[in-house]
Amino acid sequence: MKKIDTGRTSRKKKKYESPDSPRSVGWTRPYTVRLADKDNPLLLDCGEKLAPIDVEYEIYGEMNPKKDNVILLLHALSGDAHAAGWDKKAEEMGRNWRTDRPGWWDTMIGPGKAFDTTKYCIICSNVLGGCYGTTGPASINPLTGKPYGLDFPIVTVGDWVRLQERLITHLGIERLYAVVGGSLGGQQALEWSLAYPDRVERAVILASSARLSAQGLAFNVVARNSILNDNNFNNGNYYDGEFPAQGLAIARMLGHITYLSETSMRNKFGRRYRENGSRPGFHLGVDFEVESYLQYQGQSFVARFDANSYLYITRAMDYYDAADRGKGDLDKACSNAKAKFLLVSFSSDWLYTPEQMKELAFALYRNKKHVSYVDIPSTYGHDAFLLEVDQLTPIISKFLKEGDVYGV
């Protein structure tokens, strides 16, 4: 019987800015704070009350005495609180994937960068339901003494933002200089501007939209089904057994397709074979370069992400609709926003499309809000918000400084 090789493949190492660089925030460490306990649980959109809740966060740059230079950064689906610099404690915390690379937006955060840590204080926290230090499905359920698994309640973008508000209040910050995020992080930034209009001066929303499209919902349900169908999933109760690795890897592979554009996939891989030059290997295993790349992405994700968190976070992504605040009317939902907005889409992004971002921009315009909207030409697809550093930096720098982007 033939065996199918869907085996591990390796990738070239990227070059990163070292912690010694004057443009790096250097060595970082995560903080943890308990923001809900049984006397003060968090009331969730689903109706449940959750406690205890611990939140992991990081801080880059200094808070000024008035605490009015704070930028709250919101991460996307697979992100964490470690947005910049090199995690000093990663290895001892067993987070080995963090020891060989800096935070996920290191190119944008640091002295002289878009989010200039000589001016601003950047805070980033891990979302509720995640697997990077904030309470989630892998945390211990106080009722059973065992991990929650699927007994963890459904969480929403609204819940995340209410929890972040507790963090900001805990840190003594009245008003945020800016809220910033890309993708699902952009939706949190939008939600901040609508839920706490008096506490947000500026909102920077990248590669995002007021809601996920039907096609986006469809990709998410396929990804979740792949996890649910994994033989090791065991209805989410796998923490003392085998991990549903293949199911999560497949979900991540699918996600990756939606993060790249057709053009970027063509440029990066085309139809090249991994071996044998231009000749097929005539088998069902990894044969094309693009297959090898996706396998690698899937497998390396499994080493750093919890399958249950993937279920919960994609569900939060599904459920978010900014128009809910206006009973389905996005214009109405946007009416009480007070922030200055910078909206940025990327021309080849087909997960959160420029059209969707324009829909949000027009809803804000019709409310006579202060909005700058930029569509950045890019072939990188949705991933562009992480990659188009040279195009993003002057736009974000100017917006943060002057509140608009004219003349960039």
Next chain:
Amino acid sequence: MKKIDTGRTSRKKKKYESPDSPRSVGWTRPYTVRLADKDNPLLLDCGEKLAPIDVEYEIYGEMNPKKDNVILLLHALSGDAHAAGWDKKAEEMGRNWRTDRPGWWDTMIGPGKAFDTTKYCIICSNVLGGCYGTTGPASINPLTGKPYGLDFPIVTVGDWVRLQERLITHLGIERLYAVVGGSLGGQQALEWSLAYPDRVERAVILASSARLSAQGLAFNVVARNSILNDNNFNNGNYYDGEFPAQGLAIARMLGHITYLSETSMRNKFGRRYRENGSRPGFHLGVDFEVESYLQYQGQSFVARFDANSYLYITRAMDYYDAADRGKGDLDKACSNAKAKFLLVSFSSDWLYTPEQMKELAFALYRNKKHVSYVDIPSTYGHDAFLLEVDQLTPIISKFLKEGDVYGV
């Protein structure tokens, strides 16, 4: 412990043309013929020789005495030989999914339709490696007396066309009036025109291209991994056990996303919930209409398709590249074609895009071939080739009659 409902949902029944309609080809029956045996095996592109090979096919309309009115129809990934009419023998052959609907292109084939059975004789055969009567992985391997499973050799579009050539020769047909196909069927039509230029008068290629894109390869590997990861897959050796139903269903769900456009998904489902009106159910199971639709598509596919065939046919789809005949140069590959070509793309098709079809059209133009190219405006995505009957009918009718589409 919560249980996730990813359960079966139902769909409204479509209305079909009855077998008594004067525009229907009426009741049909499949034929089977052995086209390779141990004295005359089929030499495959992978280098193996395969025998025996049985082929299932159907015929609609009458062959004229000269046998020069024959149109060979090539089916796509999940199609079969039953392209039109109502299968008389379906129930007794255990093909229950065929009893409640006519053939897959019934809207296009019949008296007075695009493929007018009062003029033309239409032949359609199931591809090698399929699961609808032609030899495939579920067939008995003569060496073991058991189903091939993954010991079935890798097959290609080239292999399919060489086997179809045996069928056409067996039926005494010298030259085909036309070869016709959509999607993967279009690639077979293209391959026919390049492999047997003297035997093809016209080629109608719909929603197809010279090769699958890197993005298309990526979707296929995710789909295959989902099957391979199913707990019942058992390395393809599941014919006497449980079927890898969930894995195949997930693969089909993913396929379906690529067959619809973002617009058609928005129009058809939007972000509507299945229950509770506009309010989320706050669970991980089926909640949105689009989830319910995809689940249904996945589950109904499982009842009619073999998981191993899905692996083999998607692999054939991956490997096809018309440029291989020109050592990577598509212009060179097209140089010896003699057919008149009708190429049709659909504006919202993002699996086989208009741009890809234009690439093929230009390669043929540069070779001074006789080419008509039409891009049909449609919101239906890739599925448009099955659905845009009113737009397709006059174009195909005129092309078949006059060899061009001017003035349609």
